[in-house]
Amino acid sequence: MFTPKGRYIAVIAALILGTSAAFAQSPNLGVPISSADIAAWDIVILPDGTGLPPGNGTAAQGAPIYAEKCALCHGINAEGGIAVTLTGGSPLTNGIDTAKTIANFWPVSTTLFDYIRRAMPWTQPRTLTDQEVYALTAYVLAINDIIDDADEMNAETLPRVQMPNSDGFIVRFPTLTP
């Protein structure tokens, strides 16, 4: 049953664990599944654009979708309501008093596409089409002056959008972790 890679993982695990736990006998009851059967359900995307679906959208296309599906909670002008504001943000130099916003805090653009597609609208998650998600992503980026109103967001352009605070982080893991 041990493939070369099986041995690789067992050795790595044993090095880390230093115990016999890594060599627990397994009944091997996992059922193989094809990538094709996973693809439609898997919505993981990565900051380099891996996983972004086909499609495209602009702020102009996103505005009416926003008004219909988002404004009720986030406000007519994205100023916030029962859900957070999607626009603006004060400088982070106020430390922990600062409210985190897309413009003043979020490090990468793909998080926006991912969270809209994954979790929005709150009461009907994963009902937006990919086309709608691209348009809403463009709309939110444009009202924050991160992209121009005419910029089209797609799988190529979105990962290249530079977020204002992308350099604002100190990565703790693994080197700064005690």
Next chain:
Amino acid sequence: MKQKNLTNRWQDMEPAAGNGLMDRRAFFKEGAVIAAGMTGYTLSESAAAQQLVDDPWSTVQGTTAGKYNRPSEFESAAELTLSNPNGEPRAQQARTPHHLLNGTLTPNGLHFVISRSGAPNIDPDQHQLVIHGLVDQPMVFTLDALMRYPMVSRMAFIECGGNSAPLFSPEPIDADVQALHGLVSCAEWTGIMLSTLLEETGIDPKATWLIAEGADSLATHRSVPITKALDDAMIALYQNGERLMPGNGYPMRLLLPGWEGNMSIKWLRQIKLVDQPSMSHSEARTYTPILPDGKAYQFYFLQEVKSFITHPSPGLNLNGPGLYEISGIAYSANGRISKVMVSADGGKTWAEAALQGPLHEKAFTRFRVPWHWDGGPAVLLSRALDNAGNLQPIRAEFVAKRGEATKVPSVKGFPSQHYNATTSWGIDSDGQVKHVYA
């Protein structure tokens, strides 16, 4: 007459620190003698010296056991506090009442719960775990299949990265230990080591992270370094001996011992091996504490060494001078607790507390120290050390580095994350206990 002699025994012992703290071994040395002299937090003055008769409940047949039993009706105060009891469309927190519990295990019904959109009502026969991405063979595991795998049990605390956040307040908060520290709990978890399943799927050497995703309506997901997955990550199926509670991830959750609770994805349905973190909403935005200079910590992950006193604490007021047991909880993501020091004078002098064994890594350790309260003002606080050498910071030093809110926040708010500094309780001459800054 005899009672008077017993309560005087504390005077024969050497105080270990100022303001009445005694040697941690005092209870063990003197055993029942000292225990009998103890003053309870809610001792009734009239309890002694009455002629004894049978109580009414001792003269009739008692209550029949139920099929699933609850604590006594007299313990109804031991409840979670709910931040969002009506399930409005926002996150909800349910906090553990540490001041009404003792020992090291949190009962399942009182384990803290945070969910962003409620607990999905999962049919275990329909639920599956998919492992794919940078593996040799993508696989699906049903719950029936997982039940046949070799299992391990371990104690582990789970703590929200935002637990204790009210202590970033510039002023002490009029709140109890449940409100301040209720987003940490500890249980015995039983399940399958994630490494066992990854051995079956195989790992592409390019995999450096995995994405864990839940079956909640928001499909909450986090990125986890592969090193943690192969170290001590578990697919947990049981919690304190019974199947997971719905709010804690039924029918299966990821358990990453010691790491911020949000990463131990509940209602686990997907593990995808990848070569970079996804920068999910939780890791990109939420669990990223802003520092005073405007930079923010990213990938904080570890819940570092921490302790707090649960007895006494606000709501458990002292009833007259005398002997009390100070006790509390200590834990660290970096290993075992090796020492807890307790002060009764606001940190001027410290006594070493006794640690209740067995000592488990990344789990609650109960500490205890006898204390003679002389009836005067006192400030109690604890400070823990883990066996990796990390010492719990004093609050003033901590907020000097991490920042402090300029206004008193809501006790339910999260002005920042990853507070692990000290907590102080002030005691006035009436025995009232309040949160203070020492």
